Amino acid sequence: MALDQIVDGLSEVSCDVLVIGGGTAGPMAALKAKLRNPKANVVLLEKANVKRSGAISMGMDGLNNAVIPGYATPEQYTKEITIANDGIVDQKAVYKYAQNCYKIIEELDSFGIRFLKNENGDYAVKKVHHIGTYVLPMPNGETVKKALYRQLRRARILISNRYMATRLLKSADGRIAGAISVNTRTAEMLVIKAKAVILCMGAAGRLGLPTSGYMFGTYENAANSGDGYAMAYHAGAALANLECFQINPLIKDYNGPACAYVAGPFGAYTANNEGSRFIECDYWSGQMMLEFYNELLSGKGPVFLQLKHLHPDTISEIESTLHKVERPTRGLFQQRRGVDYRSESIEMHISEIGFCSGHSASGVFVDDNARTTVPGLYAAGDMASVPHNYMLGAFTNGSVAGIDAMEFADSHDFAEFDASEVAMERERVMAPTTREDGIPPNQIEYKTRRLVNDYLQPPKVTRKYELGMRRLAEVRQDMQDRMIARNAHELLRALEVQSIMDCADMAAHASLYREESRWGLYHWRTDFPEKDNENWFCHTLLSKRDGRMSSEKRAVEPYVVPIADDEKDLYDKQRIRASA
Amino acid sequence: MPLASYETSVPVVVDDAKCIADKGCTVCVDVCPLDVLRISDMTGKAYIAYDECWYCMPCEADCPTGAVTVNIPYLLR
Numbered sequence: 001m002a003l004d005q006i007v008d009g010l011s012e013v014s015c016d017v018l019v020i021g022g023g024t025a026g027p028m029a030a031l032k033a034k035l036r037n038p039k040a041n042v043v044l045l046e047k048a049n050v051k052r053s054g055a056i057s058m059g060m061d062g063l064n065n066a067v068i069p070g071y072a073t074p075e076q077y078t079k080e081i082t083i084a085n086d087g088i089v090d091q092k093a094v095y096k097y098a099q100n101c102y103k104i105i106e107e108l109d110s111f112g113i114r115f116l117k118n119e120n121g122d123y124a125v126k127k128v129h130h131i132g133t134y135v136l137p138m139p140n141g142e143t144v145k146k147a148l149y150r151q152l153r154r155a156r157i158l159i160s161n162r163y164m165a166t167r168l169l170k171s172a173d174g175r176i177a178g179a180i181s182v183n184t185r186t187a188e189m190l191v192i193k194a195k196a197v198i199l200c201m202g203a204a205g206r207l208g209l210p211t212s213g214y215m216f217g218t219y220e221n222a223a224n225s226g227d228g229y230a231m232a233y234h235a236g237a238a239l240a241n242l243e244c245f246q247i248n249p250l251i252k253d254y255n256g257p258a259c260a261y262v263a264g265p266f267g268a269y270t271a272n273n274e275g276s277r278f279i280e281c282d283y284w285s286g287q288m289m290l291e292f293y294n295e296l297l298s299g300k301g302p303v304f305l306q307l308k309h310l311h312p313d314t315i316s317e318i319e320s321t322l323h324k325v326e327r328p329t330r331g332l333f334q335q336r337r338g339v340d341y342r343s344e345s346i347e348m349h350i351s352e353i354g355f356c357s358g359h360s361a362s363g364v365f366v367d368d369n370a371r372t373t374v375p376g377l378y379a380a381g382d383m384a385s386v387p388h389n390y391m392l393g394a395f396t397n398g399s400v401a402g403i404d405a406m407e408f409a410d411s412h413d414f415a416e417f418d419a420s421e422v423a424m425e426r427e428r429v430m431a432p433t434t435r436e437d438g439i440p441p442n443q444i445e446y447k448t449r450r451l452v453n454d455y456l457q458p459p460k461v462t463r464k465y466e467l468g469m470r471r472l473a474e475v476r477q478d479m480q481d482r483m484i485a486r487n488a489h490e491l492l493r494a495l496e497v498q499s500i501m502d503c504a505d506m507a508a509h510a511s512l513y514r515e516e517s518r519w520g521l522y523h524w525r526t527d528f529p530e531k532d533n534e535n536w537f538c539h540t541l542l543s544k545r546d547g548r549m550s551s552e553k554r555a556v557e558p559y560v561v562p563i564a565d566d567e568k569d570l571y572d573k574q575r576i577r578a579s580a
Numbered sequence: 581m582p583l584a585s586y587e588t589s590v591p592v593v594v595d596d597a598k599c600i601a602d603k604g605c606t607v608c609v610d611v612c613p614l615d616v617l618r619i620s621d622m623t624g625k626a627y628i629a630y631d632e633c634w635y636c637m638p639c640e641a642d643c644p645t646g647a648v649t650v651n652i653p654y655l656l657r
Contacts, residue, residue: 216633
């Protein structure tokens with residue numbers, strides 16, 4: 001039978017722990033769950049193929065947040081992340097990460113993933129952040145996925161590729177019971193009963209539209225359409241600080257960074273059109289992004305990555321990392337443009353908006369055991385709320401989730417779910433295939449994301465948001481009543497656009513709820529331009545209540561690592577002051 | 581509303597002379613994160629069926645015969 005032809009089918013399987021998403025956090029969670037109880041069944045469900053899925057599809061050029069003894073301490077890292085996030089951090093999870101991540105680096109090293117070492121055999125850690133030293137280059141970072149895959153095979157994890165999870169199942173008393181999924185090439189449905197479920201479904205990267213207009217030219221892997229956020233929301237889990245968007249500095253028109261983390265430690269820096277530095281520190285914080293944005297719009301714009309002042313050998317070294325690992329088409333892009341780093345600076349711009357705790361702080365709310373607010377449901381990686389956690393955070397917190405989820409599965413039996421939920425979900429999923437005539441998913445998606453750019457992208461203006469929400473509601477109606485899918489592949493895109501729409505609604509709702517400005521550009525409300533610590537020094541939690549989107553405040557947990565008053569605003573002073 | 585299709589130049593190019601999909605190879609189709617590659621019923625060779633490419637390169641890197649080339653999509657070149 002030809003691929004993509006729709007097949008009518010529904011089957012059911014069961015496992016002890018179900019991990020959804022086989023990118024970065026997912027494989028580690030599955031591995032750790034299985035090692036915790038080798039007799040248990042662990043299923044790793046993946047929309048694409050675990051071999052090459054997720055944010056690190058082609059590898060990663062370095063660790064951005066390695067807390068390595070001798071270079072940094074867990075206390076120092078926790079302090080840095082707290083300050084970079086304007087204080088809105090539950091430190092317990094960050095501190096736990098900082099304590100555990102060195103062990104994970106050593107484990108990755110034992111998997112065959114190599115990190116840069118100096119002549120004494122010590123890790124060669126570089127400084128990019130404001131306070132501490134945490135950046136560890138990975139010159140052979142292209143081997144990450146292959147090394148992980150070997151471990152999964154060795155541990156006999158059951159891998160199901162090309163299945164997209166669409167909704168979670170719960171029991172009447174609110175415990176997790178499993179998930180519903182659909183095959184992306186046949187549209188056959190599969191119900192997976194599970195005692196515990198771990199969501200590792202990546203960022204919401206297809207929310208804004210890239211300035212190139214190419215829908216799949218997103219910063220995040222374009223497969224990361226925010227399905228995890230939508231599923232968690234519909235399951236009643238709380239989502240934290242979604243108004244803290246992800247916006248990153250990128251090469252103009254290209255979807256990769258220039259990249260300050262790779263080039264910065266060698267002496268490259270971000271400069272304006274006069275060749276002058278304008279930011280103190282290239283670490284990706286909201287405050288830094290606001291200065292970047294202001295400079296772009298100023299008479300001194302646009303913004304460039306400057307490295308032509310460096311020695312040709314140094315430039316070659318930077319080039320070999322930038323053009324080989326993580327986003328290898330970067331070299332091809334520059335070559336076509338005729339940009340030689342030796343003679344020309346690299347024009348930069350800002351990315352489309354998205355949700356991603358990897359670089360910001362929004363996500364499905366989790367505690368320091370990666371538990372969400374739904375019993376038996378876990379989340380890790382870019383979609384969970386632990387801030388600035390990058391690839392190493394996905395591995396470390398994925399490990400935490402895997403161990404805790406298996407302990408939960410060992411002490412609970414399967415929860416019962418209502419069979420009518422499966423029937424209802426099947427009807428929702430298949431609806432676009434039942435129509436003869438209508439609007440294809442790519443047009444629904446383009447319009448949704450164009451509205452996100454027009455109305456939701458910062459600076460955030462209340463009236464614009466209200467108008468944007470009204471327009472999005474009209475497109476949602478079209479999506480529900482008129483969207484068509486003529487084969488299984490188009491159905492995959494039709495399901496993804498429903499996640500994108502849910503994320504757009506959540507981004508709007510969360511942004512309107514927080515009536516202040518915080519996190520620099522990420523939540524810059526021009527009609528509430530000041531930071532208001534008196535009323536808004538808190539998390540915001542968004543959840544589905546009685547079928548409707550609702551937001552509430554949640555107090556920041558008492559700090560584990562105290563922050564002195566004169567340290568609190570270190571990240572607010574990003575702009576270089578003109579010397580007298 | 582009636583539907584029409586419009587032409588688009590796609591970023592992935594497959595060299596049919598090198599592609600061994602007709603011998604049963606499906607590596608590029610298997611690894612693509614966006615699932616945009618297919619094997620042609622007519623030629624038995626791999627091709628990009630959907631213009632939804634993240635130009636990430638696993639198809640090119642993992643192809644056993646070096647038949648696949650990933651270009652930058654025209655819109656962002």
